[in-house]
Amino acid sequence: MNLETIKSYILVVLVGVSLLLTFALWSSQPEYPxxxxxxxxxxxxxxxxxxxxxxxxEPKSVIFQNNDNYYSFTDQVDRKSFYEDMQSWVLYEFQTKSTGERPSEENQLEIIFPEALPMELAGDLFTFNSDVYLPDWNFKRLFITFNRNSSSLNIMFKSSNGEKQATAVVNNPDKFERLWNYLTTYEGLTEYLRVELAGSPIYIPKHxxxxxxxxxxxxxxxxxxxxxxxxxxxxxxxxxxxxxxxxxxxxxxxxxxxxxxxxxxxxxxxxxxxxxxxxxxxxxxxxxxxxxxxxxxxxxxxxxxxxxxxxxxxxxxxxxxxxxxxxxxxxxxxxxxxxxxxxxxxxxxxxxxxxxxxxxxxxxxxxxxxxxxxxxxxxxxxxxxxxxxxxxxxxxxxxxxxxxxxxxxxxxxxxxxxxxxxxxxxxxxxxxx
Incomplete structure (x- = not known):
């Protein structure tokens, strides 16, 4: 065997050893995230x-008032369903006023949220028939009253400080009839008790x-x-x-x-x-x-x-x-x-x-x-x-x-x-x- 052949064998061996060492190094490398x-x-x-x-x-309470009697949904899942439907109602004739008195009608709904919300949020929560200018005050309660002559609903947002209000109208006889039916049959409702706390009434199940x-x-x-x-x-x-x-x-x-x-x-x-x-x-x-x-x-x-x-x-x-x-x-x-x-x-x-x-x-x-x-x-x-x-x-x-x-x-x-x-x-x- 001549010298050149020996050199070739040595070179092959060295290359093989190098490949084995490289593979071993890669295999032992720890995995880092x-x-x-x-x-x-x-x-x-x-x-x-x-x-x-x-x-x-979502509101924490939906209260139906008939004179001095108060009712809410027996099953609170129904409250959630009612509110989801209400969000699809189309509100017309939006306007603001400088008075914040509660409605005086004998038949009405009061909807109470857990926190005072900026009126600009009303555009995200409810459906208006057109772009409206929303005032910069907060509301925590809104009221719904009945216009029996036109079978329409009046919506009133009351400012948290009680000094202002915003109103709108829902011209939908089907929604009118549904709410009026609650207040005349009380089907699906249970009686609630009005409790005065620090000037703001809350409502709890009476029985x-x-x-x-x-x-x-x-x-x-x-x-x-x-x-x-x-x-x-x-x-x-x-x-x-x-x-x-x-x-x-x-x-x-x-x-x-x-x-x-x-x-x-x-x-x-x-x-x-x-x-x-x-x-x-x-x-x-x-x-x-x-x-x-x-x-x-x-x-x-x-x-x-x-x-x-x-x-x-x-x-x-x-x-x-x-x-x-x-x-x-x-x-x-x-x-x-x-x-x-x-x-x-x-x-x-x-x-x-x-x-x-x-x-x-x-x-x-x-x-x-x-x-x-x-x-x-x-x-x-x-x-x-x-x-x-x-x-x-x-x-x-x-x-x-x-x-x-x-x-x-x-x-x-x-x-x-x-x-x-x-x-x-x-x-x-x-x-x-």
């Missing part, structure tokens, strides 16, 4: 849906309330999805088990996210303090809905609950079959706070309601009359600190199971916070039916 530079990642999907101002803002207790399976929302949605670079996010039920995530730059495993919730906070500029309520609603829509974050039915303009904070409450859902751990609330264009705080549940598990039974709650008598005579509560009263569901977890129980109960908005009404025995008191 791609760095995500978008503020919110389009591919993150929490499994919910998108909403609009028209679908997320005993019967609602089912629900056992519902839940689907967990993986907290990694929220990490992908809220952090710019997930490669540098690190998690620390703070306690048995709390995990703390941070990228040491943009944000801090706490996941509470026992109550299936998360709280995100952006430590970067952007300049604070108070937003108007319409802008805040638009930005918040768009933000949650980016990740299909409406994982159950949620409705606008409250707006705090001082801190640019907005909250949405979970609903189930027309009733609000409350919990002791804020597990039924989505809340966001903005500073400038930045999402500063964000808290939400990390579960979604799934299938009914069965075995539910009905519960009978005290009458609204009894609730008022109790509050007026209670040593625990002061009536002047009560801002609202309603029937809803109390959400609790069934141990470590992927299931929750929704139990009907009375709730009050007391000193600025919602809480379940706990009854204590009051002697020598009797009322309601």
């Amino acid at each position: 791609m760095v995500k530079t978008d503020e919110f990642v389009d591919s993150v999907n929490l499994g919910g849906k998108k909403e609009t101002k028209k679908t997320i803002i 005993k309330v019967v609602e089912p207790r629900r056992s519902i399976a839940v689907r967990e929302i993986n907290s990694n999805l929220m990490i992908d949605a809220l952090f710019n670079n997930t490669d540098i996010v690190r998690g620390t088990q703070v306690s048995e039920n709390e995990v703390y995530y941070t990228d040491s730059a943009r944000g801090i996210m706490r996941v509470y495993q026992n109550r299936r919730t998360m709280v995100f906070q952006n430590p970067i303090k952007s300049p604070y500029e108070q937003m108007n309520s319409n802008e805040l609603i638009e930005r918040s809905i768009a933000n949650i829509n980016e990740n299909n974050g409406w994982t159950d039915e949620f409705n606008l609950m409250g707006i705090n303009m001082t801190s640019n904070t907005i909250s949405y409450q979970m609903y189930y079959e027309g009733l609000p859902v409350f919990s002791n751990t804020n597990s039924s609330i989505i809340q966001q706070q903005f500073r400038g264009s930045e999402l500063n705080q964000y808290s939400r549940p990390l579960f979604t309601l799934n299938n009914l598990l069965g075995g539910d039974d009905s519960m009978e709650l005290r009458s609204g009359s009894d609730v008022v008598i109790y509050l007026e005579n209670s040593s625990r509560y002061k009536m002047e600190n009560v801002n609202d009263i309603k029937v809803g569901y109390h959400l609790s977890y069934r141990g470590s199971d992927d299931a929750v129980t929704l139990e009907p109960a009375w709730f009050i908005h007391y000193n600025g916070n919602w809480q379940q009404l706990n009854f204590e025995v009051i002697t020598q008191q009797k009322g309601g039916s």
Whole structure:
């Protein structure tokens, strides 16, 4: 074998060894997730849906008044259906006035929203026959009265300060007849009680309330999805088990996210303090809905609950079959706070309601009359600190199971916070039916 042949063999061997080493290096290279530079990642999907101002803002009460008698829907799902139909009514002859007096008609409807809304939102919530100039004041209540001569309906938006109003007309005999039928037959309605609170009346069921207790399976929302949605670079996010039920995530730059495993919730906070500029309520609603829509974050039915303009904070409450859902751990609330264009705080549940598990039974709650008598005579509560009263569901977890129980109960908005009404025995008191 000559020298050239030996050199050729050596060269072949060296090339083969080089290829083997390269393959081995590629095979052992660790896999790193791609760095995500978008503020919110389009591919993150929490499994919910998108909403609009028209679908997320609903009235808390629809009240039919006949003289001094008050009624509302027996099934709160019917309230939702009625309002959705009302949004399709065509409003004509829109005009504003400098008086804000309530209608004096014996037969009328009063529709109450959970929060004062800017009149410019009326263009998103309702259907006008043409472009109209909407004033810059807020409304929380609107009224519907009847014009029996023309079978038309009069719509009146009342300003929150009671000084102004806007009116319109619905020329639809079918809608007129439907509402008039409610007020003459009371079919599908139940009697309500008017309660004066701090000058603004509310309405609650007058008699005993019967609602089912629900056992519902839940689907967990993986907290990694929220990490992908809220952090710019997930490669540098690190998690620390703070306690048995709390995990703390941070990228040491943009944000801090706490996941509470026992109550299936998360709280995100952006430590970067952007300049604070108070937003108007319409802008805040638009930005918040768009933000949650980016990740299909409406994982159950949620409705606008409250707006705090001082801190640019907005909250949405979970609903189930027309009733609000409350919990002791804020597990039924989505809340966001903005500073400038930045999402500063964000808290939400990390579960979604799934299938009914069965075995539910009905519960009978005290009458609204009894609730008022109790509050007026209670040593625990002061009536002047009560801002609202309603029937809803109390959400609790069934141990470590992927299931929750929704139990009907009375709730009050007391000193600025919602809480379940706990009854204590009051002697020598009797009322309601």
